[in-house]
Structures are given as C-alpha cells and as structure tokens.
Amino acid sequence: MMMKFLALIVLLLAVFNSASARKQNVHFDFCPTCVDFLNKDLGDLEKILSGGVLGSCSKVCSLLPAQSEQAICDLLCSIVGIDEFLKIFNELNIDPVYLCERLTVCPVKPGANGTVLDVAVQPSSGPHGTTFTIGVAYQVLSELGTAEIAFVVTDPTGTNGFGDAELLVSTAVGNYNAQFQFQATPSEGESFPEGVYQVQVLLCDGACGTKHGSTYNFLTTNFTITAGGSGNSGSITGGSGSGSGAAFY
Numbered sequence: 001m002m003m004k005f006l007a008l009i010v011l012l013l014a015v016f017n018s019a020s021a022r023k024q025n026v027h028f029d030f031c032p033t034c035v036d037f038l039n040k041d042l043g044d045l046e047k048i049l050s051g052g053v054l055g056s057c058s059k060v061c062s063l064l065p066a067q068s069e070q071a072i073c074d075l076l077c078s079i080v081g082i083d084e085f086l087k088i089f090n091e092l093n094i095d096p097v098y099l100c101e102r103l104t105v106c107p108v109k110p111g112a113n114g115t116v117l118d119v120a121v122q123p124s125s126g127p128h129g130t131t132f133t134i135g136v137a138y139q140v141l142s143e144l145g146t147a148e149i150a151f152v153v154t155d156p157t158g159t160n161g162f163g164d165a166e167l168l169v170s171t172a173v174g175n176y177n178a179q180f181q182f183q184a185t186p187s188e189g190e191s192f193p194e195g196v197y198q199v200q201v202l203l204c205d206g207a208c209g210t211k212h213g214s215t216y217n218f219l220t221t222n223f224t225i226t227a228g229g230s231g232n233s234g235s236i237t238g239g240s241g242s243g244s245g246a247a248f249y
C-alpha cells in the first residue's frame with residue numbers, strides 16, 4: 001500500500017514536471033488517474049468548493065478526507081492554478097472526463113473518429129445469476145483524444161439502466177476488442193425481471209451520456225433472462241483497463 005502510494009507520488013511528480021515544462025508535449029499518463037479520482041471524489045470536491053473556499057490549492061485540497069486524494073487534488077490544482085481550478089469546477093454540466101481535459105491532463109483531439117463494428121452477447125439467454133459477456137469490436141479511424149467505449153443494459157421494463165465504460169486515451173488508428181461482463185442476480189435494488197434486455201454499446205468522444213461528450217456511433221443487441229436460478233447480490237464488472245463510470249442511471 002505504501003509502495004503503491006510512493007509510486008503514485010513519483011508518477012505525479014513526473015507528470016507535473018513534464019506538464020509545466022512543455023505543455024504541448026505532455027504524455028497523458030496521468031489521465032486515467034485523474035478520471036478515476038474525479039469519478040470517486042467529484043461529489044466531495046463540489047461540496048467543498050460550493051462552500052466558497054478561498055485560499056491555495058493545498059488549502060482547498062486538504063479538505064478532502066484521504067491523504068492520497070489530497071495529493072492528486074493538489075497536483076491537478078497546481079497544474080492550472082487555484083483561480084482556474086475554481087473556475088473550471090464552477091462550469092455547468094461538468095463530468096470527470098471533461099474536467100480532466102480542462103485540467104490539461106487528458107488529451108482533446110479534434111477530428112478524432114471511430115466506430116463500433118460488432119457487438120455480441122454470450123450466452124444469448126440464461127436464468128438469474130448468469131454472467132453475460134458483452135463482446136465488442138471497434139475501429140479507430142482517426143487517433144482518439146479522450147474517449148470511452150461504453151455499454152448500457154436496459155431491463156425489460158425499459159426504465160432501469162446499468163452501464164459501465166472503459167476509458168480510451170490517445171488510442172491509435174486500428175482495430176480493437178473490448179469485453180464487459182454483466183451478472184444479473186436479483187437484489188433489493190433491482191429485481192432483474194425475466195424478459196429481453198436491450199444492450200447498447202457506444203463509442204464516444206469524451207464521456208458517453210454527458211453534456212460535453214458526443215457519440216461517434218453505437219450498436220444494439222439483446223439477451224434474455226429466463227425463469228429459474230437464484231442468488232443474492234447483483235454486480236456489474238467493467239472491461240479490463242481503467243473503467244470510468246458514466247452517468248447512465
């Protein structure tokens with residue numbers, strides 16, 4: 001744990017140095033860390049900032065509960081300065097990916113483009129407790145900036161959605177695969193009724209389903225939950241790599 005923390009600090013310092021030294025030549029290694037951090041801590045930060053805090057980056061960031069979060073916050077804030085930091089977080093319709101782009105640690109690439117080529121679910125039907133695997137093939141047509149490959153599963157009532165996304169950073173032209181897993185086990189929060197579940201897989205510039213993000217394209221498929229099976233907790237597992245929860249709910 002301590003080693004991990006130290007490694008993170010070293011990475012932060014390395015990124016910070018390159019960011020301040022030569023802004024146009026930053027490698028965006030820190031982008032996933034920034035997005036993960038804000039996926040977790042954006043609510044806390046907004047609460048702190050809405051209190052109208054005045055002062056330095058370290059003063060604002062010291063109000064976050066954990067030391068590791070304070071360090072990431074301090075680094076991000078230091079890159080743009082406290083005034084710009086407060087300004088960015090005061091914008092409307094902010095989401096983690098957009099914020100990390102504005103904080104200059106995630107790339108923005110005009111003209112980026114890509115397309116979802118194929119989507120398939122295995123198995124195509126099964127009882128409660130079945131793990132459904134959503135396989136995706138996609139193509140990057142022009143190098144991506146900060147993007148997401150995301151899925152949304154809508155239950156047969158059409159009102160409940162579940163999703164997750166994988167963050168893509170500076171992904172080069174080429175063909176790629178992604179895999180998501182979805183386990184439908186009834187819980188208090190969601191009964192997972194039997195029936196046909198629609199699956200939508202999207203490739204987006206920025207974060208899917210946000211005001212600042214936009215969808216390159218999407219494909220749909222479905223799977224069926226049949227009678228039988230049992231269990232007591234639902235879970236959704238994102239693809240490998242750095243997931244970033246998108247607001248599909």
Ligand SMILES: *[C@@H]1O[C@H](CO)[C@@H](O)[C@H](O)[C@H]1NC(C)=O
Binds near residue numbers: 114216
């Ligand atoms: C992406 O490429 C497709 C296929 O060439 C094209 O139809 C679409 O307009 C492009 N989208 C963007 C945002 O450039």
Ligand SMILES: *[C@@H]1O[C@H](CO)[C@@H](O)[C@H](O)[C@H]1NC(C)=O
Binds near residue numbers: 196221222
């Ligand atoms: C489910 O997907 C299959 C294959 O893509 C399609 O033929 C069918 O119409 C879909 N069913 C529903 C209810 O969406």
